[in-house]
Amino acid sequence: MSDTNTLFACKGISKEYGNTKALQDISFSVNKGEIVGLVGENGAGKSTLMKIMQGVETPTTGEMTMRGEAYYPKNPKDANRSGVGMVFQEQSLLTNLTVAQNMFFGEEDAFKKFGIVNWRKMNEVTRSILDALSLEDIDGNQKVSSIQFSRRQMVEIAKVLNRASQTDASGSLILLDEPTSVLSSEEIEILFGKVQKLKADGNGVVFISHRLDEIMEIADKVVVFKDGHCVAELVGDDINEEMIFQKMIGKGTSSEFYKVHKQTEPGDEILIDAQGLSMFGYFKDVDFTLRSGEVVGIYGVVGSGKENLCGVLSGDEKHTEGHLKVKGKTVQFSSPHKSLKAGISCVPTERRVEGQVGIASIRENISYSCMHALTKMGLLSSKKDKSLTDQWIKDLRIKCEGGEQAVENLSGGNAQKVVFARVLSSDSDVIILNHPTRGVDVGAKEEIYDIIRDATARGMGVILQGDTLDECIGLSNKILVMKDGFVTKIVEAAASAKPKQIDVMQHMM
Amino acid sequence: MSDANVGTIAHNDIIAEEFQTHIRNLDRRNRMMQVAPIIVLVVIFIIFAIGAPGFISVKNFFNLLNQMSIPLIVATGITFVVLIGSIDLSVDGVMGLSGAMAGLLVLNDKTPFNLGFFGVIIAVLIAGLCGFVTGLISVKGKIPSFMVSFAMSSITYGFAMLSYGALPPIINDTSVRAIALTKIGNLPIFFYIAVVLFVVALIVQDKTATGKHIYAIGENESLAKISGVNVDKVKIAVFALAGLFVGVGGICGAAQLGRGDVSVGTGMVFPALAAVVVGGTSLAGGKGGVQRTLIGVLIITILNNGLVLIGANAYFKDGIVGIILIIAVVTTISRNSKMVAK
Numbered sequence: 101m102s103d104t105n106t107l108f109a110c111k112g113i114s115k116e117y118g119n120t121k122a123l124q125d126i127s128f129s130v131n132k133g134e135i136v137g138l139v140g141e142n143g144a145g146k147s148t149l150m151k152i153m154q155g156v157e158t159p160t161t162g163e164m165t166m167r168g169e170a171y172y173p174k175n176p177k178d179a180n181r182s183g184v185g186m187v188f189q190e191q192s193l194l195t196n197l198t199v200a201q202n203m204f205f206g207e208e209d210a211f212k213k214f215g216i217v218n219w220r221k222m223n224e225v226t227r228s229i230l231d232a233l234s235l236e237d238i239d240g241n242q243k244v245s246s247i248q249f250s251r252r253q254m255v256e257i258a259k260v261l262n263r264a265s266q267t268d269a270s271g272s273l274i275l276l277d278e279p280t281s282v283l284s285s286e287e288i289e290i291l292f293g294k295v296q297k298l299k300a301d302g303n304g305v306v307f308i309s310h311r312l313d314e315i316m317e318i319a320d321k322v323v324v325f326k327d328g329h330c331v332a333e334l335v336g337d338d339i340n341e342e343m344i345f346q347k348m349i350g351k352g353t354s355s356e357f358y359k360v361h362k363q364t365e366p367g368d369e370i371l372i373d374a375q376g377l378s379m380f381g382y383f384k385d386v387d388f389t390l391r392s393g394e395v396v397g398i399y400g401v402v403g404s405g406k407e408n409l410c411g412v413l414s415g416d417e418k419h420t421e422g423h424l425k426v427k428g429k430t431v432q433f434s435s436p437h438k439s440l441k442a443g444i445s446c447v448p449t450e451r452r453v454e455g456q457v458g459i460a461s462i463r464e465n466i467s468y469s470c471m472h473a474l475t476k477m478g479l480l481s482s483k484k485d486k487s488l489t490d491q492w493i494k495d496l497r498i499k500c501e502g503g504e505q506a507v508e509n510l511s512g513g514n515a516q517k518v519v520f521a522r523v524l525s526s527d528s529d530v531i532i533l534n535h536p537t538r539g540v541d542v543g544a545k546e547e548i549y550d551i552i553r554d555a556t557a558r559g560m561g562v563i564l565q566g567d568t569l570d571e572c573i574g575l576s577n578k579i580l581v582m583k584d585g586f587v588t589k590i591v592e593a594a595a596s597a598k599p600k601q602i603d604v605m606q607h608m609m
Numbered sequence: 610m611s612d613a614n615v616g617t618i619a620h621n622d623i624i625a626e627e628f629q630t631h632i633r634n635l636d637r638r639n640r641m642m643q644v645a646p647i648i649v650l651v652v653i654f655i656i657f658a659i660g661a662p663g664f665i666s667v668k669n670f671f672n673l674l675n676q677m678s679i680p681l682i683v684a685t686g687i688t689f690v691v692l693i694g695s696i697d698l699s700v701d702g703v704m705g706l707s708g709a710m711a712g713l714l715v716l717n718d719k720t721p722f723n724l725g726f727f728g729v730i731i732a733v734l735i736a737g738l739c740g741f742v743t744g745l746i747s748v749k750g751k752i753p754s755f756m757v758s759f760a761m762s763s764i765t766y767g768f769a770m771l772s773y774g775a776l777p778p779i780i781n782d783t784s785v786r787a788i789a790l791t792k793i794g795n796l797p798i799f800f801y802i803a804v805v806l807f808v809v810a811l812i813v814q815d816k817t818a819t820g821k822h823i824y825a826i827g828e829n830e831s832l833a834k835i836s837g838v839n840v841d842k843v844k845i846a847v848f849a850l851a852g853l854f855v856g857v858g859g860i861c862g863a864a865q866l867g868r869g870d871v872s873v874g875t876g877m878v879f880p881a882l883a884a885v886v887v888g889g890t891s892l893a894g895g896k897g898g899v900q901r902t903l904i905g906v907l908i909i910t911i912l913n914n915g916l917v918l919i920g921a922n923a924y925f926k927d928g929i930v931g932i933i934l935i936i937a938v939v940t941t942i943s944r945n946s947k948m949v950a951k
Contacts, residue, residue, distance in 0.1 A: 156835065177837040192832055194825045196895050201821050206836035208818035216816045245639065249632045250625070284625045311621075381631035384624065405624070585624035 106168070107132045107304040108153075108184070108273045113162030115148055120539075122148045123328045126162070130304040132271045135295065137319030138308045139344060141569070142402045144325035146308050150275050153306075154186040155179040167270050177206065185264030186275035187256050193244045195252075200226040200240035203259050229262045230255075233294060250287045253279060257294065265303075273304045280309060281403055292318055310401040312341055312609045324348055341606070349569075349601045357546065358574030362553040363595040366577055367392035369427075371443075371530050371561040372413070376422035382408040383585040385422070390530065395552070395562040397576030397593070399569060400608045405585040407534075410565055414446035414532045415439030427529065445528040447519050449535050449565075462510075463489040463503040466521045492521035496551060513544025520551055531555065532563045537571065549575065569601050581607040639896070642940065646889045646904045649933075653908065657915035664918050671795045677910040678803040679861050681903065683877055684884040685810045686854025688902045689847045691885050694827045694894025695754035697851050699743055700881055702765030704874030707736040707859030709769040709777065712869010715785050717778035729785060733856035739765055740852020744845035754848075762878070769871040777870035780863065789865035799861040806854060810899045813850075823847060827894025883930055884909045887937045908933075 109129035115122045123145045130136050138146050151157040153164070155173030164171045166182045173179035176186070193202050200222045204211065211222045219241070226240030235254055244252060257279070264272040276295070280288045295305055295318060309315050315322060322339050324332040324347040332347040355361075372390040377383075383405030390396050400406045411417035412424070415433035424431055426442045433439045436446065467485050489503035496517045500510060507515055516536065523531050533552070537545045552575060556562060566572030572579060579591045581604055589607040591599050657664040683700060690697040713720050714728025722728060743761045747754040780786060788798045814820040822843050825833040834840045855874075862873030888905025890897025909930060916926045 175837065176835050192829075194828050194832065196824050196828050197821055205821070205825065206833075206838050208821070212818065216812070217818050217821075219816075245636050249629045284622045381624070381628040384627070584620040585627075586620045588620075 104168075105131050106165075107134075107271050108164070108166050108171075110153075110164040111162060113149065113152060113159045113164070115145075115152060115157065116160045121328055123152075123159070126330050128323050128330060128333065130273060130306060132302045132304060133299050134320050135299055135305045135307055135318055137315035137322040137339075138306055138325065139310075139312070139315055139322060140325030140348060145328040146325050147277060148328075149325075150186060150277050150306070150308070153179070153184060153273075153275060155184075166273065180263040183264050183270075183272040184275070185260035185272065186277065187253075187260050187279050188277055191252055191256055193252055193256055193259075195243070195245040197244060198223075198240065199230075199238060199242050199244060199247070199255055202244060202255070203229065203240070203262060207263075229258055233258050233261070250283050253283060253287075254291070254294075257291070261298070271302045271304060273306070274298060275306045275308075277308045278310065278403075279307075280311065280314060288314070310403075310609055312344060315344075316340070345602050345605055349605065353570055353574065355574065355595075355598065357549070358571070359546075359549050359553045360574060360595050360598070362550075362557070363395075363575075363577065364393040364553075364556045366394035367559060369559075370425075371427055372563075373425040373428075374422065375425075377409070377412065377419050377424055378421035379405075379408050379412055379417060380420040383582070386580070386587050388580055388587070388590065390561040390563060392529070392559040392561055393556045394578075395556060395564055395576045397564045397566055397572040397579040398582065399566060399572045399579055399604060400582030404582040404608065406565060406582045409582070410446075410532055410534055410563065413439070413530075413563060414444060414448075440526065440528070443527075443529040444532060445523045445526045445530075446532040447516075447523055447534060447536050449538070461504045461506055462493065462498065462500060462518050465507050465518050466492055466525060468522060488525065492525065496521055497547060511541070511544070513540040513547070516540055516544070516548065517551070520548070524551075524555060528560070530561045530563065532565075534565045535567045536564070538567050569604055573598055573601065573604065579604055583608050643889055643901075645940065646887060646901065646908065646937075649887075650904055650908050650911070653911055653915065657911065657918070661915045661918035664915055669914070669918075673910055673914055674796055674800055676914060677906050678797070678800045679858050679865075680877070680880055680884060680910065681803045681906045682799075682806055682861065683855050683858040684881040684902045684906050685807055685899050686851040686858075687881050688810070688885050688890055688897070688899045689814075689823055690754070690851045691882075691890050691892060692823050692827045692894055692897060693844055693847055694830070694892075695747065695844070695848075696882070696892070697740075697743070697758045697848065697855075698755055698878055698882075699739065699758040699761035699765065699852075700855050700878035701874045701876065702762035702767075702769070702871075703736050703739045703852060703855045704859040704862065704877055705871030706739065706765040706769040706772075706874075707732045707856040708863035708866075708873040709772050709869045709871050710735050711785070711860050711863050712778040712780050713772060715780060716782035717780055717869065719773060719776075719778040723782070725782060725784065729860055732860060733853060736856025736859060737849050737853040740855070741845060741849035743852070744848025747848070748841050748844045766871060766874075773869065777868045777872075780867055780869060785860075785864055786867060787864075788861055797865075799864065802857065802861065806857065807899065807903065810854075814899055819843060819846070824895055827891075827896070829895075880909050880930065883934045883937075887933060889937075892938065 107130050111127045113126040114124050126149060140146050148157065152159050155175045155178050166184060171182055173182060173184065194205065200219065203226050204222055208217050211218045223240035230238055230240065233254065235258060238247060238251060238255060244255065247255065260274060264274060279291060283291065298305055307319060316339055319339065322334040322344060323330055324344060326348060334343055369392040370389050371392055374386055374388050377386040386409060388396065398406045398409060408417055412419045415436040415438050418432065418434065426444065431442055463485060466489050486503060493500065493503060498514050498517045500514060507518055510518065537548055540548065552562060564572060564575055566575065573593055576593045578593055580587045581589045581591060591604050593599055663669055683704065687697050687700065710732035711729050714722045714724045714731055716723045724731070739761060743758050746752060747757040791798055793801065822833060822838045825838065826840055826843060830840060859873055863869050866873055884905035885902050886892060887908050888897065888901035890901055912930060913926060916929065
């Protein structure tokens with residue numbers, strides 16, 4: 101790797117958010133005419149690194165160079181000027197403007213005369229940019245909202261290419277963050293054709309995808325991320341599934357940590373029965389049952405449909421096809437209130453935002469879901485309320501100054517326990533746990549696992565979106581593995597025969 | 610693994626296809642919503658043409674143009690505020706203040722000032738300043754605009770009342786009165802002012818970069834920000850611009866009334882906002898425009914005019930406008946996105 105051939109390099113990049121280390125000591129480089137695939141589980145730090153390279157975030161420590169010069173972009177515009185452009189995971193086109201207006205958004209000065217923009221000239225320039233990518237069917241004067249969703253992705257790529265290559269000559273760096281997730285196979289082929297052309301023209305490309313087959317097809321080098329670390333750089337024959345999986349999978353934690361000895365066998369009662377459950381455009385034909393005392397894990401990459409499936413079960417979203425039975429009764433939830441009534445309560449992902457009222461006290465937070473049990477002739481009984489709170493504080497070992505302390509002053513683990521207390525006191529038969537241990541320290545994690553085991557011992561059913569694959573395997577009786585909106589495999593995970601991580605991962609990527 | 614891959618590619622296609630259909634349906638619904646106001650306009654026009662005596666007449670035609678002029682000026686200004694996803698409830702007070710200031714600064718029976726058109730310009734600038742302050746406080750203080758502008762309405766109303774004491778000044782400046790009284794081709798001068806301002810607004814909206822930045826802010830503020838747009842500046846400017854338009858509306862009202870009376874603005878915020886929303890500009894921001902507001906103003910004006918012609922009770926009339934507004938809001942908001950006025 102000669103220096104003159106290096107397009108971009110970073111050394112010792114770290115990024116911390118408060119106490120959380122999102123990235124630690126990342127070093128890697130991209131050569132001219134090289135496609136680098138970036139793989140890792142959600143939360144491994146891939147997107148954070150992209151944002152740093154694009155100037156959306158600044159690194160806590162570390163240095164970067166672009167085209168041999170020190171590179172510290174303050175914002176995306178700055179990054180563009182240095183020849184770095186990024187296609188974001190979510191489309192970042194303004195759908196209420198035209199293609200040309202998006203292409204030159206924030207850079208209209210070149211087309212201005214006395215404050216009036218010459219749209220015709222802008223459309224003409226846009227025409228030539230689109231033609232260069234053989235996007236003849238798209239017109240600069242067209243509103244983005246009138247273009248097919250997948251074609252918008254190509255427009256976005258055209259925009260990024262144009263911006264990053266304006267300063268050109270020595271090659272640009274294009275960052276693609278999961279550009280294929282909404283594209284059909286045919287469109288992906290077209291996109292790959294363009295990416296190969298970029299490569300042939302001497303540009304560098306960083307490509308993030310959750311689809312290993314895509315990575316293997318297109319990348320010259322694969323960089324594997326895990327928990328904020330860069331754990332491997334694979335080239336040539338090393339780029340194969342076994343090797344990548346092996347690097348991505350961390351060491352499994354002992355079964356003791358997940359209290360596997362307390363794992364209960366599924367009971368006879370079927371709490372949830374889903375048949376052909378679908379949500380148009382998000383997931384399709386999901387069949388599964390949840391029995392009393394059972395933990396069903398749902399695992400897949402972000403966007404695989406798992407979030408929407410949990411959303412349907414908790415009443416946040418509506419299914420469009422199929423049958424959902426809760427304790428034998430067919431249901432169609434229209435709000436979380438309805439699912440709570442049917443006996444399902446939910447620990448949401450964003451605890452601070454969705455799960456609790458920060459400025460309210462522990463007592464108030466716990467009683468939100470079981471007001472009816474605490475009322476006496478329509479009025480709240482403060483005595484019942486208080487004794488219930490004290491009981492939960494004791495049972496769940498919530499470290500606090502008492503029931504009146506505001507929840508926002510508790511540590512992550514203790515705040516999460518308050519959410520659990522609320523959910524458990526609501527008399528539900530089913531609890532849906534979305535990342536129940538996110539942002540919780542190790543000690544509190546174990547206590548939460550205990551709480552989950554106790555709940556199943558009492559006959560409750562649990563739907564779990566684990567924070568890590570390891571956790572999902574450790575806690576679940578069986579795991580629904582999701583990919584592209586379908587359940588690709590149901591992996592059994594009985595206490596005596598826990599599957600390996602690779603058994604799950606090979607079905608989700 | 611190879612078998613599984615064949616399966617997953619098919620899965621990927623199915624869900625990608627479904628998702629794209631889903632987006633297409635949303636887009637189609639949006640496009641239908643754009644046509645809806647025009648249909649409403651045509652329908653009420655036909656209903657009154659058949660049912661209201663004298664609705665189709667040369668006299669009533671000029672009447673309609675006359676009646677819609679001041680609401681059009683005000684609603685056009687407010688449109689930009691709604692486009693950025695904010696709301697301006699300060700119309701009543703700011704319009705009244707501008708009318709009162711004009712009354713006091715031109716030849717009148719209360720003060721010795723006789724600044725003529727210079728006084729009119731000062732009054733409009735004061736209204737623009739009010740809009741600027743509303744924007745500044747709302748944007749920099751991160752306070753919802755409905756709250757700041759609502760307070761601004763009260764402040765300006767009170768200030769206008771204080772400025773002239775018990776009785777509003779009577780405007781004796783004939784050149785100012787001429788805005789309403791002199792007619793060219795059967796229409797008062799303020800009709801032509803409305804047309805000019807509308808065209809100016811259309812140019813700002815469609816021909817300048819700022820116009821597109823306004824749309825961008827309404828659609829996705831953070832995206833506009835990282836693309837290098839000075840979002841705060843644009844937003845504050847939009848509030849100031851709305852203030853200027855409302856100020857001109859106040860002058861026209863005062864010229865018509867012959868007094869610098871704060872009441873020229875009273876009750877104006879509701880029909881103005883109703884016209885913007887009924888025309889199809891989304892309260893969530895980013896969608897719509899002044900050309901749609903023109904349709905909205907036509908709908909509201911024709912409704913008022915037609916209901917008077919068939920002899921409907923005035924309160925009944927207000928109720929009808931309210932119901933139409935609610936229908937417009939219910940059918941145009943997208944329920945997935947947050948609908949809080951920023």
